[in-house]
Amino acid sequence: MRQRTMEIVVGAFVLAGCGALLFLALQVSGLTPQAAEPTYKVYANFNDVGGLAVRGQVSMAGVTIGRVTGIKLDPKTYQARVEMEINKSAEIIPTDSSAIIRTAGLLGEKYVDVSVGADQSYMKDGDTFYGTQSALNIERLISNFASGK
Amino acid sequence: MIDRLATIGRGTFDILASLGRSSEFLVRSLIAVPRPATGLPLLVKQIYAVGVLSLAIIVVSGLFIGMVLGLQGYNILTDYGSEQAIGQMVALTLVRELGPVVTALLFAGRAGSALTAEIGLMKATEQLSSMEMMGVDPLRRVIAPRFWAGFITMPLLAMIFSVVGIWGGMLVGVDWLGVFEGSYWANMQSSVDFGEDVLNGVIKSIVFGFVCTWIAVYQGYDSVPTSEGISSATTKTVVYSSLAVLGLDFILTAVMFGDI
Amino acid sequence: MTSESTFIDIQNLVFLRGERRIFDGLSLQIPRGKVTAIMGPSGTGKTTLLKLIGGQLRPESGRITVDGICVHKLRRSALYDLRKRMGMLFQSGALFSDISTYENVAFPLRVHTKLPEDMIRDIVLMKLEAVGLRGARDLMPSELSGGMTRRVALARSIALDPELIMYDEPFTGQDPIAKGVLVEMISKLNRSMGLTSVLVSHDVPESLSICDYACIVSNGQVIGAGTPEELQDNPSERVQQFLQGKPDGPVPFHYPAEPIAEDLAGGAQR
Numbered sequence: 001m002r003q004r005t006m007e008i009v010v011g012a013f014v015l016a017g018c019g020a021l022l023f024l025a026l027q028v029s030g031l032t033p034q035a036a037e038p039t040y041k042v043y044a045n046f047n048d049v050g051g052l053a054v055r056g057q058v059s060m061a062g063v064t065i066g067r068v069t070g071i072k073l074d075p076k077t078y079q080a081r082v083e084m085e086i087n088k089s090a091e092i093i094p095t096d097s098s099a100i101i102r103t104a105g106l107l108g109e110k111y112v113d114v115s116v117g118a119d120q121s122y123m124k125d126g127d128t129f130y131g132t133q134s135a136l137n138i139e140r141l142i143s144n145f146a147s148g149k
Numbered sequence: 150m151i152d153r154l155a156t157i158g159r160g161t162f163d164i165l166a167s168l169g170r171s172s173e174f175l176v177r178s179l180i181a182v183p184r185p186a187t188g189l190p191l192l193v194k195q196i197y198a199v200g201v202l203s204l205a206i207i208v209v210s211g212l213f214i215g216m217v218l219g220l221q222g223y224n225i226l227t228d229y230g231s232e233q234a235i236g237q238m239v240a241l242t243l244v245r246e247l248g249p250v251v252t253a254l255l256f257a258g259r260a261g262s263a264l265t266a267e268i269g270l271m272k273a274t275e276q277l278s279s280m281e282m283m284g285v286d287p288l289r290r291v292i293a294p295r296f297w298a299g300f301i302t303m304p305l306l307a308m309i310f311s312v313v314g315i316w317g318g319m320l321v322g323v324d325w326l327g328v329f330e331g332s333y334w335a336n337m338q339s340s341v342d343f344g345e346d347v348l349n350g351v352i353k354s355i356v357f358g359f360v361c362t363w364i365a366v367y368q369g370y371d372s373v374p375t376s377e378g379i380s381s382a383t384t385k386t387v388v389y390s391s392l393a394v395l396g397l398d399f400i401l402t403a404v405m406f407g408d409i
Numbered sequence: 410m411t412s413e414s415t416f417i418d419i420q421n422l423v424f425l426r427g428e429r430r431i432f433d434g435l436s437l438q439i440p441r442g443k444v445t446a447i448m449g450p451s452g453t454g455k456t457t458l459l460k461l462i463g464g465q466l467r468p469e470s471g472r473i474t475v476d477g478i479c480v481h482k483l484r485r486s487a488l489y490d491l492r493k494r495m496g497m498l499f500q501s502g503a504l505f506s507d508i509s510t511y512e513n514v515a516f517p518l519r520v521h522t523k524l525p526e527d528m529i530r531d532i533v534l535m536k537l538e539a540v541g542l543r544g545a546r547d548l549m550p551s552e553l554s555g556g557m558t559r560r561v562a563l564a565r566s567i568a569l570d571p572e573l574i575m576y577d578e579p580f581t582g583q584d585p586i587a588k589g590v591l592v593e594m595i596s597k598l599n600r601s602m603g604l605t606s607v608l609v610s611h612d613v614p615e616s617l618s619i620c621d622y623a624c625i626v627s628n629g630q631v632i633g634a635g636t637p638e639e640l641q642d643n644p645s646e647r648v649q650q651f652l653q654g655k656p657d658g659p660v661p662f663h664y665p666a667e668p669i670a671e672d673l674a675g676g677a678q679r
Contacts, residue, residue: 003190003193003194006193006194006197007193009197009201010193010196010197010200010201013196013197013200013201013204013305014196014305016305016309017304017305017306017308017309018305020305020308020309020311020312021308021347021351023312024244024308024311024312024343024347025343025347027334027338028240028244028311028312028315028337028338028341028347029337029338029341029342029343029346029347030337030338030339030341031343055342057339109339187519187520270506271506274501274503274506275499275500275501275503276503276504276505276506278460278465278499278503279497279499279503279562280505281463281465281492282463282465282492282495282496282497283492283493283516283517283520283521283566283569284489284490284491284492284493284517284520284521285489285517285520286485286489290520
């Protein structure tokens with residue numbers, strides 16, 4: 001009888017621990033169970049990614065449509081080549097859209113904002129953005145302003 | 150001079166000897182897994198003693214630490230006008246560091262010392278000897294279930310600690326200081342990574358659970374069977390476990406988050 | 410020397426604890442089916458001797474054989490098998506404090522046998538009946554008196570019907586009634602179960618009243634051995650001092666020191 005109560009309490013304890021792990025996974029780290037949504041890859045070349053990080057958001061009109069999956073230097077053009085995975089459900093980016101690196105808030109994270117173009121055809125897997133706008137570098141901005149350029 | 154060298158040398162050998170003994174002890178109790186039929190009830194009993202009875206102190210401490218983090222974080226972040234990042238700060242601090250470390254320290258004080266004292270008393274009252282004389286290996290019957298219980302319990306306690314702390318941070322940040330609840334969670338979710346942060350924290354607590362229980366049961370098993378012996382073994386358990394946890398935490402953090 | 414009737418044979422046993430020689434060439438034979446008392450002053454390592462026989466400690470040199478098996482050369486599993494044939498009653502009783510009296514007596518049965526629960530119950534109740542504590546089966550060890558603790562421990566050590574039972578200071582700290590009960594029980598058990606009993610004690614009258622054979626150990630060696638009657642007539646001064654409890658004799662009353670006059674004078678000078 002006592003042994004049985006103890007077993008029940010211990011079972012509840014283990015369950016609470018597993019529940020805690022589940023909570024940490026879903027609520028705290030935002031791991032979604034249906035993360036396996038099909039995606040496609042697009043690329044963009046920036047002159048300066050200044051602070052954009054892998055796993056950064058890609059959004060369109062403020063809605064997250066994908067993630068940054070890789071950033072590397074293109075040895076020919078000396079530009080940064082950013083690889084992004086976009087959800088299949090958002091395969092409606094016009095080919096003349098441009099990618100802009102923006103900052104969330106004044107000091108927040110950098111993310112890629114897709115500025116929607118007007119073309120009738122959409123970007124496909126492996127395509128590269130036609131136009132880009134690099135990260136706003138506050139330091140450079142201030143120094144430009146100060147030197148009157 | 151020679152005397153001093155001799156003392157240092159003897160001290161070194163003493164340390165090596167106790168390290169050797171405790172390793173042998175560790176290996177012997179790890180391979181001494183009891184049969185499931187007898188072992189499982191023993192394990193359940195120990196998980197109850199080690200884990201469930203530590204739950205109260207873990208939950209209360211977690212709540213207060215989360216609340217303090219919320220309050221302090223708010224005070225600092227509000228200077229930069231980014232108090233909505235409070236969720237991110239509370240969660241990362243708890244999941245990566247404070248959850249595993251504070252749980253391990255509390256565990257050493259609450260459960261570790263109890264384990265040492267219990268085993269030490271069993272030794273002093275000849276219960277371990279009489280078990281041996283009955284042809285039962287005390288490592289298998291007494292030590293192994295306690296060892297595994299600590300090993301299993303620690304990560305569970307650490308995760309419960311983190312969750313309660315995050316909830317405490319929300320209590321202060323959202324309900325009291327008026328940070329918008331949506332941004333509390335959204336900031337947290339965008340910055341906490343499951344593999345990088347949560348799982349590394351769990352790995353830390355598994356390592357701490359292993360080390361703390363090892364120290365506790367070994368100190369009890371190796372104690373001098375007198376009242377002074379047991380009291381000094383209990384003290385040693387708390388001191389050694391705390392130092393081991395803090396030192397290991399630095400090493401693990403450097404390996405996990407230090408980019409080396 | 411080893412014959413059919415010798416159960417435990419100890420030859421030239423040397424055992425060191427730190428720098429101190431606890432046993433220095435001790436030789437002893439314990440006959441099968443008899444009660445043997447090992448007596449000696451406190452601190453002569455009588456308990457250590459039992460632990461050596463049980464294989465919990467290893468001798469520096471010498472041989473200990475139990476029923477022809479050399480104890481300290483056995484592998485762990487063989488040693489544990491041998492121990493199932495031995496029972497030991499510890500000085501403190503050494504009951505497991507977290508389980509009841511009943512469970513304590515059932516413990517060796519549960520671990521070493523696969524008997525069904527109702528059979529275990531019968532055996533436990535019989536053993537508890539033998540020590541007169543069947544009514545106390547649901548008490549926890551902390552609720553038992555000192556004498557009862559030892560009786561329960563005795564029931565536990567005979568649960569597996571061993572061939573050898575070792576008593577470590579069974580009479581120490583017991584009131585006269587409890588002592589009487591234990592004396593009665595030890596001799597009764599020995600006769601009814603035909604087991605070999607080894608009794609370690611410094612209570613001379615109780616020990617001599619039940620043993621068939623006794624030996625006195627002092628300074629790591631046997632100083633006198635024989636039946637109780639032979640011991641009473643032993644000419645050795647040390648044996649007589651111990652048996653009669655004389656305060657001074659070959660075992661000196663004073664701890665070794667310089668003469669008191671010198672010591673006092675020296676103190677005055679300082």
